[in-house]
Amino acid sequence: MVLPPFPDPLPRLAHAEAAGHVRYGEAGAAARFGPLVAVHAGPGLPVNTAWHDGSGGLTESHLDAFETFSAEHGQPAKLHVLSHAVPPLLPLLRARGYVLDSVLHVYTHDLSTLPPAPPLTVREEPDPEVWADLSARGFGPGTAAIMRLVAQAAGTRRLVAEADGQPAGTAALSVTEGVAAFYGTSTLPEFRGRGVQTALLAARLRLAADLGADLASVFVTPGSGSERNVRRAGFVVAGTRLTFTWERPEAGRAVP
Template sequence: MNANRTSLFCDTALAGRIERVEAGLIAACGRAAQVDSAGFVRAIAGGVACFAEPGSPFNKVAGLGFGGVPGVADLDGIEQAFAAHGAAVQVELAHLADPAVGVLLTGRGYRLESFENVLGLALDGEYERPMPSGVVVRRSGDDEFERWLEVVADGVAHPDSQGLPWHEEFPRETYLRAERRLAAAGVGRYAALRDGVLAGGAGLRVAEGVAQFAGAATLPAHRRRGVQSALLSTRLADAAEAGCDIAVITTQPGSRSQQNAQRQGFDLLYTRAVLVRHGPDGTGWPALSPARPVG
């Protein structure tokens, strides 16, 4: 790590850039899913609405609040599109976004269900790649993709219980499909080996000078051995070399992941409110008025 790092202050311009990059990732994954799924990706008020496939973690609206307030007609269209797939609308709204967006959504029946934190680190120097004894981190190629998938899926299946529960939990097959979509969207993969055994993996995506840390997982038998720290430091070094000026990671509030990130120098930048509109069956919803059909 850089001992003389700059403490990061997040203004609305930086938050808008991070949210734009996040929306770009969601859109890319949604388009990757359209190869074998009849979903949609739509721009809305500077953000994106995406339905990738049933049960996908990419079924959401991201990036709102930094490109104007969405119009009623735009929201009508998005809500109808989700309803046609029998899905609720999940909006992840940064607390630095235009407050008018939150007022609009809650007025339409969206309810607060959870929060997630966005942390960032200013990449303003060179970063070392310290490795604990017996640990090696390297880029992971297509030749070991299936094995990498199994390892990260096994790691995710046994999460740390510290902090608030993650608001998104998915079956193993759904998680595996999501990782395939991330790979198709250009997210780079890293493998961590401990004593020659594949022990964990992580992802990294670079866009607009932002390094997105797209998840990381370690098998339970290899935890508390420095694997996660090695994956983190390697990605930081690669991101700095790629010309990024900021690295970002998303965590649950009060989680071990947040604690570990802050120990590595990440600052809490902002929080996203997860606002969801459900129908009476817990998934989609009927028209907002008799004059507004859903289809």
């Protein structure tokens, strides 16, 4: 395992992710409960979660309020925590009935060193609807609503890679507190295996530096092709993002 450079980027990354998460609530609701920043962006959207900002201090009352917020908006009480902040939270989360739902690897890239310009043409897309449509084609059925939200969120920079003069893949980034978050990465099926994601990573690293960021971050599924791509692009693993979901007790049954 490749270790990240010191100082540990995770506390800074947690704070930036929580601060940036608020923008998805502009279409619905956002609220803070102690270190948790919770969002409801619309029915059934995957950003209907809370981010722990890494500052600690999570209490029963914070979780009471967060669970009420989630219930009022008809969504699961789901929260993301970066690995450096998890150990002191586990006893409380376990006692409340939260279970580990998923784990992603966190990768970061110091923007003092940048890759060469990508071999494919990569451009910014000014029209959020065009970008969202292309992105949803890459991700597949059922993704149009979330990609439209991502495309229209404040601060999103939308990129499109081209191959043979045609749109081949999409990606996005936003900068919060000097941290460039990479997301929205998809390749249209007919262009897979053509280096599209490698080109989009290189283009975003260069754009992030131009925007004044000094650190880039991305979350990937362990062992995936995306993980191999980000490692080849010079990212180093910094930790994990753990997602916990509250198992709502049945009526009349207390949480153990």
